Amino acid sequence: MTSVYTQWFIVLISLLSVLPIVEAVEDGDAIALLLGVVFSITGICACLGVYARKRNGQI
Template sequence: MAFLGNASELFLVLLSLVIMLPVVEALDTGDAVALLLGVVLTIIGFCACLGLYARKRNGQL
């Protein structure tokens, strides 16, 4: 139960840091494409690592 208190404190600290960041005025098309590509590659990488972990755990590798 103590973990919940630490998690909520961490969330509040991160939220306060995000609020203090300057507001982004505009995104170019290139920035949007780069952001989308980064998100897609991150998701693919996460799924690949998860699949590798599952194969190692089942003894297939």
């Protein structure tokens, strides 16, 4: 299984390779999109962690 850092790197490179194709996307929009993706994934992982702890009776 590949490491988490390798998977994040692949996702980041794929997003960065797609963004320059669209001419309407400026630097600020690209940064906002990447931050939104990172915060969304972090939030989903946090919610899954809380759910797993509740399910195991640790909380």
